[in-house]
Amino acid sequence: MIRDMMGRIYRNFxxxxxVLPGRTLALLVGLAIFIAPLLTRDIYILRIITLTSxxxxxxxxxxxxxxxxxxxxxGHALFFGVAAYTSAMxxxxxxxxxxxxxxxxxxxxxxxxxAIGIPCLRLKGQYLSLATLAFPIILKGVVYIFKxxxxxxxxxxxxxxxxxxxxxxxxxALLLGVSLCLLIWKITDSKLGLIFHAIREDEIAARASGINxxxxxLLAFCLSGLFAGIAGGFYAHYMRLAxxxxxxxxxxxxxxxxxxxxxIATVYGAVTGVVILFPLMEVMxxxxxxxxxxxxxxxxxxxxxxxxxxxxxxxDRVEKECPRCKxxxxxxxxxxxxxxxxxxxxxxxxxxxxxxxxxPTD
Amino acid sequence: xxxxxxxxVFLLALFCFGMILLAxxxxxxxEGNVIKIGVAGPMQxxxxxxxxxxxxMAADEINDAGGIKVGDxxxxxxxxKIDTNELLSVDDASxxxxxxxxxxxxxxxxxxxxxxxxxxxxxxxxDHQKIYITCGASFKEMADKVSQDYxxxxxxxxxxxxxxxLLAKASLLLLQHVGQVMKDDYGIETPKVAVVCEEAAAGxxxxxxxxxxxxxxxxxxxxxxxxxxxATDMTAELAAIRDSGAQIIYTYLSSSGGVTYARQWGELKxxxxxxxxxxxxxxxxxxxxxxxxxxxxxxxxxxxxxxITEKTIKWYEDFIAKAGEFPTYNxxxxxxxxxYKEAVERAGTLDLDAxxxxxxxxxxxxxCGIQAFDENHDVIWGPEYVTAVGTQWQDGELKCxxxxxxxxxxxxxxxxxxxxxxxxEALQK
Numbered sequence: 190m191i192r193d194m195m196g197r198i199y200r201n202f203x204x205x206x207x208v209l210p211g212r213t214l215a216l217l218v219g220l221a222i223f224i225a226p227l228l229t230r231d232i233y234i235l236r237i238i239t240l241t242s243x244x245x246x247x248x249x250x251x252x253x254x255x256x257x258x259x260x261x262x263x264g265h266a267l268f269f270g271v272a273a274y275t276s277a278m279x280x281x282x283x284x285x286x287x288x289x290x291x292x293x294x295x296x297x298x299x300x301x302x303x304a305i306g307i308p309c310l311r312l313k314g315q316y317l318s319l320a321t322l323a324f325p326i327i328l329k330g331v332v333y334i335f336k337x338x339x340x341x342x343x344x345x346x347x348x349x350x351x352x353x354x355x356x357x358x359x360x361x362a363l364l365l366g367v368s369l370c371l372l373i374w375k376i377t378d379s380k381l382g383l384i385f386h387a388i389r390e391d392e393i394a395a396r397a398s399g400i401n402x403x404x405x406x407l408l409a410f411c412l413s414g415l416f417a418g419i420a421g422g423f424y425a426h427y428m429r430l431a432x433x434x435x436x437x438x439x440x441x442x443x444x445x446x447x448x449x450x451x452x453i454a455t456v457y458g459a460v461t462g463v464v465i466l467f468p469l470m471e472v473m474x475x476x477x478x479x480x481x482x483x484x485x486x487x488x489x490x491x492x493x494x495x496x497x498x499x500x501x502x503x504x505d506r507v508e509k510e511c512p513r514c515k516x517x518x519x520x521x522x523x524x525x526x527x528x529x530x531x532x533x534x535x536x537x538x539x540x541x542x543x544x545x546x547x548x549p550t551d
Numbered sequence: 552x553x554x555x556x557x558x559x560v561f562l563l564a565l566f567c568f569g570m571i572l573l574a575x576x577x578x579x580x581x582e583g584n585v586i587k588i589g590v591a592g593p594m595q596x597x598x599x600x601x602x603x604x605x606x607x608m609a610a611d612e613i614n615d616a617g618g619i620k621v622g623d624x625x626x627x628x629x630x631x632k633i634d635t636n637e638l639l640s641v642d643d644a645s646x647x648x649x650x651x652x653x654x655x656x657x658x659x660x661x662x663x664x665x666x667x668x669x670x671x672x673x674x675x676x677x678d679h680q681k682i683y684i685t686c687g688a689s690f691k692e693m694a695d696k697v698s699q700d701y702x703x704x705x706x707x708x709x710x711x712x713x714x715x716x717l718l719a720k721a722s723l724l725l726l727q728h729v730g731q732v733m734k735d736d737y738g739i740e741t742p743k744v745a746v747v748c749e750e751a752a753a754g755x756x757x758x759x760x761x762x763x764x765x766x767x768x769x770x771x772x773x774x775x776x777x778x779x780x781x782a783t784d785m786t787a788e789l790a791a792i793r794d795s796g797a798q799i800i801y802t803y804l805s806s807s808g809g810v811t812y813a814r815q816w817g818e819l820k821x822x823x824x825x826x827x828x829x830x831x832x833x834x835x836x837x838x839x840x841x842x843x844x845x846x847x848x849x850x851x852x853x854x855x856x857x858x859i860t861e862k863t864i865k866w867y868e869d870f871i872a873k874a875g876e877f878p879t880y881n882x883x884x885x886x887x888x889x890x891y892k893e894a895v896e897r898a899g900t901l902d903l904d905a906x907x908x909x910x911x912x913x914x915x916x917x918x919c920g921i922q923a924f925d926e927n928h929d930v931i932w933g934p935e936y937v938t939a940v941g942t943q944w945q946d947g948e949l950k951c952x953x954x955x956x957x958x959x960x961x962x963x964x965x966x967x968x969x970x971x972x973x974x975x976e977a978l979q980k
Contacts, residue, residue: 342751347696429674430671
């Protein structure tokens with residue numbers, strides 16, 4: 190039985206991952222990132238890996254709401270900040286451990302998602318975006334008003350660590366990052382994801398099909414808040430500080446930049462954006478004078494030559510989509526790995542007719 | 552996919568991994584007899600530039616004199632410039648410092664300015680058990696941690712500026728000085744004071760303390776105004792202050808709003824003397840930025856071109872020659888390096904506990920006074936230590952006007968405080 194199971198896992202691994210260059214590369218990069226902490230033990234590298242994992246979840250959560258459901262959120266830092274402050278204050282004042290404060294912070298972020306979602310869902314397009322932009326600014330004001338609890342502009346500091354060592358923190362962040370990003374990806378790949386797509390593409394048509402679009406949009410706000418909240422709580426415990434910078438407009442824009450750079454409405458694009466840009470900006474610390482200029486120029490160049498983002502651009506070059514069954518195939522293949530359709534640019538040939546006249550099918 | 556596309560993809564992947572590898576491998580070889588000192592600050596701004604210049608001046612002098620003597624050996628100082636970008640991003644700041652710890656192997660850190668970043672860096676440095684001398688953030692609670700958990704926070708010291716509470720005390724002494732001038736010269740028994748503190752954490756503290764303390768000075772609070780730190784128009788506040796009948800304005804303005812305030816105060820000839828803290832008024836470009844309306848602005852300062860100690864004037868002039876700007880409190884990195892040097896030399900070892908013990912005994916004659924640390928590792932303020940100074944713009948020049956016979960102290964070169972002529976006129980009426 191175990192042998193059968195192992196055999197099935199191996200076949201799935203070979204048939205679903207190794208067969209596609211994009212997934213193979215993602216696996217290799219993932220493995221390299223998992224092994225790196227064991228090889229280096231350099232706390233700075235561990236820090237980059239930890240923060241990259243946290244921000245990957247943050248960016249993917251923005252993609253879930255704005256990329257998949259089309260609800261352009263310009264104030265995504267709200268979820269991050271609410272969870273960070275909640276976790277930090279629960280830890281500091283009630284002495285709750287991070288294991289409790291992070292989920293509770295995430296629940297607070299979900300509540301924030303509801304609080305924004307309910308009034309904002311009556312708005313559409315740029316009006317919705319502007320409204321979402323306002324919320325973190327409002328919360329920042331609240332933070333300053335209740336400074337006896339929130340520490341005002343100084344933030345809440347002195348909260349406990351996530352784990353006893355940097356290595357442990359790094360692996361917790363990695364495991365959490367990978368599992369949450371996979372979960373977000375599975376959500377977008379499920380029936381729920383299909384409904385999200387439908388709402389984004391044509392909300393009226395989705396409603397006409399019997400979908401309660403308001404409920405689903407609210408659900409998207411809550412899910413997005415949940416994942417961003419987990420990232421925020423984790424970040425607060427890692428930095429051992431929750432401050433007003435976690436509600437900054439710039440943090441919201443960073444999630445947008447990372448996602449659009451990597452490829453919007455893909456989840457893996459958001460993760461790719463963070464995995465490339467965050468370490469790259471750390472490397473650029475060696476050139477502080479041109480660091481921000483380099484960042485801006487890189488974004489502009491990428492958006493000019495890869496308008497759909499780095500990840501889709503790369504996948505378009507190493508993989509081909511079968512025009513018949515829509516399955517992805519490695520660029521080296523002549524035939525679709527599922528339906529055997531001949532994969533030639535501009536035309537498709539069904540299995541059995543290959544090598545004959547080449548009549549297009551479908 | 553054609554060959555060209557393949558090459559492009561390959562190069563892109565290579566570039567990304569190369570960058571990541573570079574970050575990991577960019578270690579410098581350890582050199583013998585070198586002490587690496589990290590200088591942290593927002594290097595694209597004047598704050599970080601003053602951190603760096605102060606430290607560079609000290610490092611050059613110490614290295615030229617042979618270095619730091621540890622037992623029989625001499626160690627040279629190597630500075631590691633850490634651009635924290637802290638005014639824009641807190642996690643940028645702690646990442647930059649962690650990089651300096653892990654990859655540049657710094658032995659000591661000086662600098663930082665934004666409190667939120669300084670607090671995060673303080674935790675980081677304590678985790679790594681490395682000495683961190685704050686030269687820029689005034690958050691008092693950073694020092695309180697030392698007495699609360701000495702074993703963890705003993706590596707932390709603050710040199711500049713004074714902590715928030717002491718800044719409030721010192722700036723209120725300036726207010727008292729102006730009030731005394733009004734009483735002595737114009738017979739005003741109970742001057743009315745308008746409190747103008749920007750909407751910020753330090754502003755909250757100062758506004759609260761000022762309202763509590765002003766009546767005990769024999770003065771009356773005419774009202775409290777809380778403009779935005781980056782206000783571009785303060786005519787409404789200033790008009791209200793004029794209507795309130797205030798004769799003195801007590802300020803706490805740490806940002807660009809300080810220029811707006813001073814320009815409009817002078818332009819509108821508000822009949823109230825301005826005194827307190829206006830950080831913008833500490834810089835050389837202030838008088839031009841206010842179109843010369845900033846004359847008579849009176850602010851608390853760290854350095855002034857008077858003989859606070861025998862070192863002050865020469866150091867002050869040297870700094871201006873190199874920076875083209877008056878030194879701000881961030882330039883305290885200069886003294887931080889000397890204090891560390893002297894502590895190491897007294898200890899005769901680089902052992903941290905021994906060095907910290909010696910740093911706690913510090914009594915260093917710096918350009919801003921005698922520097923020593925209290926039991927919380929915070930710089931001591933007082934007549935025998937660092938007093939801070941009050942500087943006033945008079946005829947387009949920054950003059951030291953306080954201490955003026957305060958606790959028997961008047962630094963040679965200090966001039967008398969001047970009331971603005973339009974205020975004198977109003978008082979005579």
